Amino acid sequence: GNPWGYGKQDGPSVWHKNYPVAEGDRQSPIDIVPHQASHDPSLGPIVLNYDKCTSIKIANNGHSVVVEFEDSDDRSVIQGGPLGNPYRLKQFHFHWGGKDCHGSEHTVAGNSYASELHLVHWNAVKYKTFEEAATAPDGLAVLGIFLETGDNHRWLHTITDVLYTVKFKGSVTDFKGFNPKCLLPSSLHYWTYLGSLTTPPLYESVTWIIVKDPIIVSEKQLGKFRTLVFTGEEEDQRTRMENNFRPPQPLKGRKVRSSN
Numbered sequence: 001g002n003p004w005g006y007g008k009q010d011g012p013s014v015w016h017k018n019y020p021v022a023e024g025d026r027q028s029p030i031d032i033v034p035h036q037a038s039h040d041p042s043l044g045p046i047v048l049n050y051d052k053c054t055s056i057k058i059a060n061n062g063h064s065v066v067v068e069f070e071d072s073d074d075r076s077v078i079q080g081g082p083l084g085n086p087y088r089l090k091q092f093h094f095h096w097g098g099k100d101c102h103g104s105e106h107t108v109a110g111n112s113y114a115s116e117l118h119l120v121h122w123n124a125v126k127y128k129t130f131e132e133a134a135t136a137p138d139g140l141a142v143l144g145i146f147l148e149t150g151d152n153h154r155w156l157h158t159i160t161d162v163l164y165t166v167k168f169k170g171s172v173t174d175f176k177g178f179n180p181k182c183l184l185p186s187s188l189h190y191w192t193y194l195g196s197l198t199t200p201p202l203y204e205s206v207t208w209i210i211v212k213d214p215i216i217v218s219e220k221q222l223g224k225f226r227t228l229v230f231t232g233e234e235e236d237q238r239t240r241m242e243n244n245f246r247p248p249q250p251l252k253g254r255k256v257r258s259s260n
């Protein structure tokens with residue numbers, strides 16, 4: 001069976017039983033309160049070098065839909081901002097809500113967005129593998145982008161058009177040549193803080209960089225994410241994949257910094 005999920009029996013409120021770090025001092029997501037964030041003029045801009053980026057495949061891992069990248073060299077990296085060196089793009093995935101309720105993980109002054117995109121990078125300068133970096137306090141950097149409903153997003157269809165091929169947990173499809181730069185808002189002003197993976201094993205290894213401006217996607221495009229299911233093709237009950245988000249966690253004295 002599932003070691004963890006988002007249901008009543010296996011959801012975020014019971015994760016601490018198998019993953020005690022769930023009650024740790026640098027857990028994610030958090031509620032970001034803009035006026036309490038400290039503006040740090042030393043925080044430079046985020047720089048994304050995704051031009052030679054190479055997506056390989058898209059998969060349903062039973063928790064989200066994930067686009068994986070070739071990460072055997074530094075062809076797609078994020079640097080600058082709070083980061084001491086370049087971090088290599090490994091994958092991106094989404095978290096979203098049900099039909100009318102919101103589904104972002106981070107919230108802003110208590111408000112949540114319809115969905116949140118996570119671009120996951122790892123510190124290949126200091127660590128040999130993603131798995132090793134995932135357990136180190138400076139191992140990962142995740143760029144978070146909020147999704148708000150409104151007009152159609154002109155590039156998101158590249159992903160939503162293939163979601164039917166990864167409906168079930170464990171399904172994988174070739175997905176080459178997608179550059180996620182097309183999913184970013186024009187301004188990359190951000191908040192940053194030290195946190196964790198938002199799903200088990202909840203390792204406290206993430207430098208979070210949350211972009212302030214959301215991208216706009218249509219309700220129709222978002223609805224296609226909800227045609228995915230948490231369950232495998234062989235399982236009898238089909239549980240629609242939605243509300244796959246962890247609620248905000250205690251700040252525990254952490255500082256949130258803001259770029260200009």
Ligand SMILES: C[C@H](CNC(=O)c1ccc(S(N)(=O)=O)cc1)Cn1ccc2ccccc21
Pocket residue numbers: 118120131134142196197198199200201
């Ligand atoms: C961490 C890794 C599985 N999890 C993730 O890669 C991951 C990435 C990003 C997020 S988020 N939503 O915060 O952006 C969450 C999870 C596998 N893995 C590697 C070693 C390892 C050991 C035990 C269990 C799983 C293990």
Ligand SMILES: [Zn+2]
Pocket residue numbers: 093094095118198
């Ligand atoms: Zn995530």
